[in-house]
Structures are given as C-alpha cells and as structure tokens.
Amino acid sequence: MDLFQLTTFNADASEKSHIAESTDAVDIVALREENRRLRKVCQALIERVETGGRSDGAPYAAFERSVLLAEQVRERTDELHRTLDELxxxxTRLLAAKAEAEAANLSKTKFLAAVSHDLLQPLNAARLFASALETHSLPDVSQALVGHIGRSLKDVEGLIGTLVDISRLDAGVLHADKAPxxxxxxxxxxxxxxRQVAGVRGLALHYVPSSAVVESDLALxxxxxxxFLSNAVRYTEQGRVLLGCRRRRDGLEIMVGDTGPGIPEQQRDAIFLEFRRANHSSSAHSRGLGLGLAIVDRISIMLEQPITLASRSGVGALFSITVPYATSAAPAVTNTRYAPSSDTGEDPLSGCVxxxxxxxxxxxxxxxxxxxxxxxxxxAAATVSALEATSDGERPVVLLVDYHLGEHRETGIELAARLQRRYPGLAAVVITANHxxxxxxxxxxxGMHCLLKPLKPLRLRMLLGTLLNKT
Structure with a gap:
C-alpha cells in the first residue's frame, strides 16, 4: 500500500471512530435520561403507595397490614365454620330432645285423657251411693257425716275434672259440639x-230465667x-249470688254476680292464668288449684264466645260470657226443668219403671x-237379656245406658236404638265419661239425651222428671 492509500485509510478510520464515539455518547445520554425518567416515575409510584397506605408514610405498611388482616379473616372464618358445625x-340434639319431651308430654296427656273413664267410674259410683244415703232418714250425726262425704266427693270430682279437662285441652282431644x-x-x-250449695254457705241465690235460644256446646x-258459680259461692262470705241473662245485639250475655270481696284491677288478668288465684281469704271454702278460670279462658277461646269481668273491691264481681243466638230452632226435647209433681199432685218418678x-x-x-x-x-243389669229376664213383663219408660259397654259390644247409642225399636216411646239417656x-x-x-260422668244426681232427677212428664 502506498503512502496516499495509507493516509486515506487512517483518515477514514479516524472519522469512523469519531462517529462511533459520538453515537455512543448520544446513546449513553439517552439511556441516562431514560433512567432518570424511570427513577422519577418509580419514586412517584413509591411515594403514592406510601402516602396512600398509612399517614406516617412507613413503607409497605399497608401491604403488611392487608396480609395480616387477610390471615386473621381466614382464621376467623375457619373458626366460625367450626362453631357453626358445633352449633x-x-x-340437632336439642331438637331431638325437644321432640322427645313433646312426645312424652303428649303421651302423658293422651294417657290421662284416655283413662279419665276409669278415673271417674269409681267416683261416679261413690257419688251415687252418697246421694242415695242423703235421702234416707238418718240420725243427725249420721246425716252430717253423709253431707261431709258428699262435699268431699264433690271436691275430688272438681279436682279430677279440672286435671282431665287440662289434659284434654293439651292433648287436643277436646272439641266443641255446637248446637241450638x-x-x-x-x-x-x-x-x-x-241454690242448695249457696244455702249451705248461708247465701241466697237469685235466678232470673230466660227463654232465649242460643247456639253453643252445652257441656262446655x-x-x-x-x-263462675263455684267461685262466686266460694269467695262470698255473706250476701247473695246472681245468675241471669241480658239480651245484647251480638248475643245473650249470661252473667254470674256476687257480693264478695271483688277482684283488684291489677289481678284481673292474672286470675285467668294457670295456678293463679285472687288474694282472698285462705279459708276452707277457697280451696282449689287455680286452674278453673284458666280452663274457662281456653274454653271461651275454643267456643269463640268472649268472657268479660267487672268488679269493685269490697263490693263484688260480675263474670259473664256472651253466647250467639241460635239461627235454627232448638229441639223440642231440650227443656229439663223439673216439676216435683204432676198435674195429679204425684211425683212423676214414683213407681216409674x-x-x-x-x-x-x-x-x-x-x-x-x-x-x-x-x-x-x-x-239394672249389664245386658239386655238379663234385664228382660227380671222385668216380669214390665215395659220400661226410661233407659239409662252407659256408652262404653266393654270391648266387642255395641255402644250405648246402638243398644238404646235397638231397644227403642222394640219398645216404642222409650226415652233414652246415654251416660258417659267420654267428653x-x-x-x-x-x-x-x-234423639237421645247425654249426661256426663261423674253423674250429678240433681241433674239426672230434673231430666227424668221432664221425660216422665212428657210421657
């Protein structure tokens, strides 16, 4: 290579080197500028994160707190799920125990309601014997003892009747049979x-009859x-008891009033609760379980016939129930007013079969x-054949028959219907402890009459008197 070529080559190389150096310098400046810009962006982002997380500007505090809170939420959620599973x-166990308790209670109430017949049978017999004794001529001392027996049996009847009624209501087996x-x-x-009960207490009973026809369940x-009458007689020391009716636009108001101590206003709601009584004298006449008015209140709700109470302390109390008027005529055989003697002056019960x-x-x-x-x-006998064998050909006028006559036997209604076909004109009364x-x-x-056990002798006598007068 000659000197000119060498000189030219070196010049070109120097120029290229200068250009490369210039290019590298530009790239470095650009990179530095880009790096500076990215640093500013990064710094701005860091400052935004720090100032947005916590006011004190501690780095990553918000992130750490978020992680901690998330962990706590997860732990609490797991704990909650475990607690919910346990609950x-x-x-489930509580529901099972509740169902078992309710089943046991229902079984108890159904049992007591079912055995009421067996509970009331001996009591019914005792009342019949005691009532029969009262008609005999006895020495005064014996007559007084018979009276005590009768009153004691009546108290037992009231207690058992109350418990049986509560059981029937709890078991849902007591239903209304409304009729005119x-x-x-x-x-x-x-x-x-x-009137007789009040007389024993030295009280007068004032009764105002009514000719109205109503529709309700007669027994309830x-x-x-x-x-109402029992409470009036029990808590009234002197004065009188009133039984009467008042015609209202929405029904007949049947009222029982007394001249007793009255009921304070603050106790008027409580006396309708179970086992609650007014704070009256604790004499022997005020014995009771405090269930009577609770049963009355529940019967009133069942019948949809409202009860009212008006009272003044020291003056007396007036209980009433409003019964709707009948929309149809009552049966012709409903009157049970007892006439002690017929038109001939003789007792219709005397000598009747x-x-x-x-x-x-x-x-x-x-x-x-x-x-x-x-x-x-x-x-009296357990079967029709036994009765007819001892009847000496006498035709019966009235039949008194128990409804339950043992297993695999016809009911009292069926037996009475069969005898009425055999003896036309026979009046039938079905007696039962089943309500x-x-x-x-x-x-x-x-077309028969129904009486409930324990049988009330006066109620039976009044019904027999009416039937025999009609016959």
Missing part, C-alpha cells in the same frame, strides 16, 4: 244445684257457668240405690 350438632238449645235447659239445672258452656244398663257392678248398685230412693222401680264432641253429636242426632 348445628347441638341444635234453650238456655233454660242449662240454667234451670244450675240454678237449682247452686256448662263448665264455664259452673266455674227405669232400666239401667252398665258393665260396672258398682255403678249398677249405686243407680239402684239412688233411683230406688226416689221411688222408681229400677231394673268427645262426636259422642254428644251422635247422641243428639239419635
């Missing part, structure tokens, strides 16, 4: 019964009015004693 298991009837059917008998309504059918021997003997003391000619509405309805539809 679910406990709740003359209110005198109920009130005449109650007035006569409690009787339970309500009987409770009455048949009694019951599978309990004590009841048979008790009915024979009671009806015999009233002058009736009584034929089911179906039995009362079936008896009424068959």
């Amino acid at each position: 679910s298991q406990v709740n 009837f003359a209110v005198s059917t109920l009130l005449d008998a109650l007035a006569e019964e409690y 309504l009787a339970r309500v009015i009987r409770n 009455i048949w009694v059918i019951d599978d309990d021997q004590a009841i048979i003997e008790g009915m024979q004693a009671l009806l015999g003391s009233w002058g009736c000619r009584v034929r 089911e509405a179906e039995i009362k309805r079936a008896t009424r539809e068959a």
Whole structure:
C-alpha cells in the first residue's frame, strides 16, 4: 500500500471512530435520561403507595397490614365454620330432645285423657251411693257425716275434672259440639244445684230465667257457668249470688254476680292464668288449684264466645260470657226443668219403671240405690237379656245406658236404638265419661239425651222428671 492509500485509510478510520464515539455518547445520554425518567416515575409510584397506605408514610405498611388482616379473616372464618358445625350438632340434639319431651308430654296427656273413664267410674259410683244415703232418714250425726262425704266427693270430682279437662285441652282431644238449645235447659239445672250449695254457705241465690235460644256446646258452656258459680259461692262470705241473662245485639250475655270481696284491677288478668288465684281469704271454702278460670279462658277461646269481668273491691264481681243466638230452632226435647209433681199432685218418678244398663257392678248398685230412693222401680243389669229376664213383663219408660259397654259390644247409642225399636216411646239417656264432641253429636242426632260422668244426681232427677212428664 502506498503512502496516499495509507493516509486515506487512517483518515477514514479516524472519522469512523469519531462517529462511533459520538453515537455512543448520544446513546449513553439517552439511556441516562431514560433512567432518570424511570427513577422519577418509580419514586412517584413509591411515594403514592406510601402516602396512600398509612399517614406516617412507613413503607409497605399497608401491604403488611392487608396480609395480616387477610390471615386473621381466614382464621376467623375457619373458626366460625367450626362453631357453626358445633352449633348445628347441638341444635340437632336439642331438637331431638325437644321432640322427645313433646312426645312424652303428649303421651302423658293422651294417657290421662284416655283413662279419665276409669278415673271417674269409681267416683261416679261413690257419688251415687252418697246421694242415695242423703235421702234416707238418718240420725243427725249420721246425716252430717253423709253431707261431709258428699262435699268431699264433690271436691275430688272438681279436682279430677279440672286435671282431665287440662289434659284434654293439651292433648287436643277436646272439641266443641255446637248446637241450638234453650238456655233454660242449662240454667234451670244450675240454678237449682247452686241454690242448695249457696244455702249451705248461708247465701241466697237469685235466678232470673230466660227463654232465649242460643247456639253453643252445652257441656262446655256448662263448665264455664259452673266455674263462675263455684267461685262466686266460694269467695262470698255473706250476701247473695246472681245468675241471669241480658239480651245484647251480638248475643245473650249470661252473667254470674256476687257480693264478695271483688277482684283488684291489677289481678284481673292474672286470675285467668294457670295456678293463679285472687288474694282472698285462705279459708276452707277457697280451696282449689287455680286452674278453673284458666280452663274457662281456653274454653271461651275454643267456643269463640268472649268472657268479660267487672268488679269493685269490697263490693263484688260480675263474670259473664256472651253466647250467639241460635239461627235454627232448638229441639223440642231440650227443656229439663223439673216439676216435683204432676198435674195429679204425684211425683212423676214414683213407681216409674227405669232400666239401667252398665258393665260396672258398682255403678249398677249405686243407680239402684239412688233411683230406688226416689221411688222408681229400677231394673239394672249389664245386658239386655238379663234385664228382660227380671222385668216380669214390665215395659220400661226410661233407659239409662252407659256408652262404653266393654270391648266387642255395641255402644250405648246402638243398644238404646235397638231397644227403642222394640219398645216404642222409650226415652233414652246415654251416660258417659267420654267428653268427645262426636259422642254428644251422635247422641243428639239419635234423639237421645247425654249426661256426663261423674253423674250429678240433681241433674239426672230434673231430666227424668221432664221425660216422665212428657210421657
């Protein structure tokens, strides 16, 4: 290579080197500028994160706190799920225990409701014997003892009846059997019964009869009015008791008033609760479980017939229940007012032939004693064939038959219907300790009368007097 070529080559190389150096310098400057810009962006982002997380600007504090909170939430969520599982298991056990307790309680109440017949049978027989004794001529001391027995049996009857009623209500086996009837059917008998009860306490009972026809369950309504009368007699030391009615636009208001101590206003709601009574005297006359008005309140709700109470302390109290008027006529055989003598001046019960059918021997003997003391000619047995074998051809005028006549036997209604076909004109009274509405309805539809055990002698006598007067 000559000198010119060498010089030219070196010049070109120097120029290229200068250009490369210039290019590298530009790239370095650009990179530095880009790096500076990225640093500013990064710094701005860091400052934004720090100032957005916590006010003190501690780096990564928000992130750390978020992680911690997330971990705590996860732990609490797991703990909550475990607790919910445990609560679910406990709740399942509680539901099972509750169901078992309710089943046991229902079984108890159904059992007591079912055995009420067996509970009331011996009590019914005892009441019949005691009532028969009261009609005998006895020395004064013996007569007083008989009176004490009768009152004690009545107290036992009231307690058992209350417990059985509560059981029936709890078990849901007590239902209303509403039908039209003359209110005198109920009130005449109650007035006569409690006139004697009030007389023993030295009280007067003032009764105002009514000719109204109402629609209700006669037996349940009787339970309500009987409770009102019992309380009035029990808590009234002197004065009188009132039983009467007042016609209202929405129904007949049946009222029971007294001249007793009255009920303070603050106690008027509490006395309708179970096992609660007014704070009156603790004399022997005020014995009771405090369930009477609780049952009355529940019966009132069942019948949809409201109860009211008006009272003034030291003056007296007035309980009432409003019963709707009947929309149809009452049966012609509903009046049970007892006429002690017929138009000829003779007692209609004297010498009348009455048949009694019951599978309990004590009841048979008790009915024979009671009806015999009233002058009736009584034929009592467990079967129709036994009655007819001892009847000497006498036709019965009235049949008193128990509803439950043992297993695999016809009911009292069926037996009475069969005898009515054999003896036309035979009046039938079905007697039962079963308060089911179906039995009362079936008896009424068959044109028969129904009496509940324990049998109340005065109620029976009034009904017999009415039937025999019609015959």
